[in-house]
Amino acid sequence: MTEIYLDNAATTxxxxxxxxxxxxxxxxxxxxxxxxxxxxxQSHTVLEASRHVIADSINANDNQIVxxxxxxxxxxxxxxxxxxxxxxLGNHIISTAIEHEAVLKPLQYLESKGFRVTYLPVNENGExxxxxxxxxxxxxxxxxxxxxxxxxxxSRMPIHEIGEILKDHQAWFHTDAVQAYGLLDIxxxxxHIDMLSTSAHKINGPKMMGFLYxxxxxxxxxxxxxxxxxxxxxxxxxxxxxxxxxxxxxxxxTDDEKQARQAKYYHFKEMIAAGLAxxxxxFAINGSLDPNNLNHVFxxxxxxxxxxxxxxxxxxxxxxxxxxxxxxAGSIAPSHVLVAMFGPDSPRIGESIRVSFGKDTTExxxxxxxxxxxxxxxxxxxxxxTEG
Numbered sequence: 418m419t420e421i422y423l424d425n426a427a428t429t430x431x432x433x434x435x436x437x438x439x440x441x442x443x444x445x446x447x448x449x450x451x452x453x454x455x456x457x458x459q460s461h462t463v464l465e466a467s468r469h470v471i472a473d474s475i476n477a478n479d480n481q482i483v484x485x486x487x488x489x490x491x492x493x494x495x496x497x498x499x500x501x502x503x504x505x506l507g508n509h510i511i512s513t514a515i516e517h518e519a520v521l522k523p524l525q526y527l528e529s530k531g532f533r534v535t536y537l538p539v540n541e542n543g544e545x546x547x548x549x550x551x552x553x554x555x556x557x558x559x560x561x562x563x564x565x566x567x568x569x570x571x572s573r574m575p576i577h578e579i580g581e582i583l584k585d586h587q588a589w590f591h592t593d594a595v596q597a598y599g600l601l602d603i604x605x606x607x608x609h610i611d612m613l614s615t616s617a618h619k620i621n622g623p624k625m626m627g628f629l630y631x632x633x634x635x636x637x638x639x640x641x642x643x644x645x646x647x648x649x650x651x652x653x654x655x656x657x658x659x660x661x662x663x664x665x666x667x668x669x670x671t672d673d674e675k676q677a678r679q680a681k682y683y684h685f686k687e688m689i690a691a692g693l694a695x696x697x698x699x700f701a702i703n704g705s706l707d708p709n710n711l712n713h714v715f716x717x718x719x720x721x722x723x724x725x726x727x728x729x730x731x732x733x734x735x736x737x738x739x740x741x742x743x744x745x746a747g748s749i750a751p752s753h754v755l756v757a758m759f760g761p762d763s764p765r766i767g768e769s770i771r772v773s774f775g776k777d778t779t780e781x782x783x784x785x786x787x788x789x790x791x792x793x794x795x796x797x798x799x800x801x802x803t804e805g
Contacts, residue, residue, distance in 0.1 A: 421736045421782045425775030426568050426596060426714050431662075432621035432776075438665040439623060442658035450655050451646060460657045467664035471628060474667050475613065476604045483629045483650045484660050488595040489519040491614030491629035492562075494640040494651075495591045496523040499560045499612075500532055502637035506587060507557030513537045513545055513574070514757035515567055520593055521753075524562075533557070539757050542705040543572030550579060558588045565597035569754040569771055570704035571714035573597075580609030589635060595619055595627075596711055599670050600679055611635050617659070621776060622666035626659040682712035682774045685783050689715060689772065692787035698794055703755060703769055715772045716755075718765040719790075722797060727770050730793040736786055739771040 422430070442463065448456025450464045465479070472479045485491045500510065512524055514536045524534045535553040537545045545563070554561075561583060566573045576592055583590045591612035594603060598613075599620035605613055612635060617626040631650070643652030686706060693700050703716035719727055724740040731738055740752070751766040759765050772786065 421785055423772045423774065423778065423782065423786060424737045424739045425778070426619075426771065426773035427739055428618045428624065429621045429775045430777065431618075431623060432666060432669060434669060435622055435662045435665045439658045439662040442661045446657055446661075450657055451644070460655075463657055463661050464655055467660045470664040470667055472630075474603075474670075475598075475630060476606050477630050478633075480648065481605075481630055481632060483631060483647050484655060485627045485629050485651060486625050487618070487627040488517075488593065488614050488616035490640070491616075491627050492517070492519040492591075492593055493523050494629055495612040495614060495631075496520065496560065496562055497527065498637040498640055499589055499591070499635075500527050500530075503559040503589070504532075507559045509533045509535070509555060509557040509559065511535045511537065511550065511553050511558060511561045511563070511588075513539065513563055515539055515543060515569070515572075515754045516562070516564055517568055517593055517595065520562055520564070537563075539572070541758050542707075543567050543570045543703075543754065543758055545574060547575055547578055547582075551582065554582070554586065554588070556587075558586070560591065561588050562591040562593070565592045565594040565601065565603070566711040566714075567704075567754060568596045568714065569752060570716045570758070571596075571711035572704050573601075573710050576610070577608045584609040596714070599667075600675055600711060600713060602672070602675070605630055605632070617663040617666060620666045620670060622663045623659045626656060626663050628663075678776065679708075679712050682778075683708050685774050685778065685780075686712060686715050688780070688783050689717070689787060692784070693717075693791070696787065696791040698791060701765075703758065703765060713774045715774075716769055717772065718769045719794065720764070720768060722794060723767055724769055726797065727790070727793070730797075731770075731786075731789060734789045734793070736789055738786075739773070740769070 446460050446463050448460040450457060450460040468479050468482050472482045510532055528534050537549050539545055563574050565576055580590055589611040592610055593614050595616045598615040611632045613630040615627050618624040639650055639652050641652045646653055646655055699720040701718045703718055728740055755766050
């Protein structure tokens with residue numbers, strides 16, 4: 418059975434070019450980048466060339482990029498270290514109710530330490546209100562951490578507008594850009610972003626690899642205690658093959674390629690919406706069909722059918738989709754994103770699936786998904802009638 422993979426928001430397959438580059442570096446560039454002899458200098462050269470590629474992708478300076486093990490470490494570092502470093506200036510943090518767990522759990526930890534956290538609500542499109550944000554901001558606010566785009570419904574946040582508001586405020590501005598990086602144009606200077614987190618495996622790069630952008634005004638000690646790597650900002654021997662692979666993945670995402678993918682993914686959304694409607698499927702979109710959103714994420718409420726049953730039957734048909742964030746999909750807890758959007762009693766909470774596209778997704782995959790989902794629903798309807 419050919420697997421049709423439609424869960425690219427969870428992770429993406431590694432690109433051939435990335436795998437080839439990493440294989441070469443594993444074999445031929447194995448020296449420790451912190452050593453002074455030839456093999457170490459070779460690794461250091463690759464490290465710094467990769468740093469430049471990645472810095473340039475968000476209009477940052479090379480020395481503002483800190484390589485990490487991925488988005489979770491980057492988020493934890495930015496949030497917890499900022500709170501500890503700035504607690505004399507205040508104890509208030511602003512975030513949203515639909516952040517990834519890698520943001521929410523550090524915030525919950527800080528709340529247990531006495532910090533105040535405001536979780537901004539969202540509307541049924543998964544969007545915050547700037548008026549709510551302005552009302553929450555006060556003299557005690559030391560950090561604002563708001564994602565660039567949501568991983569479950571694809572909604573975008575007003576990052577530029579928030580940065581403009583904060584540019585003369587004491588609060589540092591962090592954004593989790595794990596889902597947005599590689600699809601949207603990001604300019605940390607124009608948007609007045611102080612910290613930004615990413616993860617390579619979302620853009621066909623390696624797992625356990627990411628970076629944290631830190632502007633020059635952000636200063637706190639290494640979250641991981643140990644050596645003086647990454648200019649004393651992140652202890653641990655650098656993963657040179659992974660870093661080089663990350664940079665190769667970034668090189669593949671030219672401006673034209675990003676725009677082409679957004680357009681292709683939006684077309685896939687339109688295909689699914691039209692196809693399900695044509696087949697008489699009773700469904701609704703969780704979020705909005707706005708072409709400016711993260712178009713690789715499409716969340717659907719299939720009315721009357723449980724998420725678990727839909728996922729299981731699609732899996733048996735060789736189609737991989739998600740019930741929400743991959744980090745919580747194995748849990749019986751409902752999606753906190755859908756709860757925030759529609760309330761805890763909405764039937765959407767237990768009857769929705771997330772479909773997400775990647776560079777290898779084709780129209781044939783989308784047609785197969787529409788066809789199989791339609792057949793599954795018709796079969797389930799007949800089963801219900803028979804049992805009734």
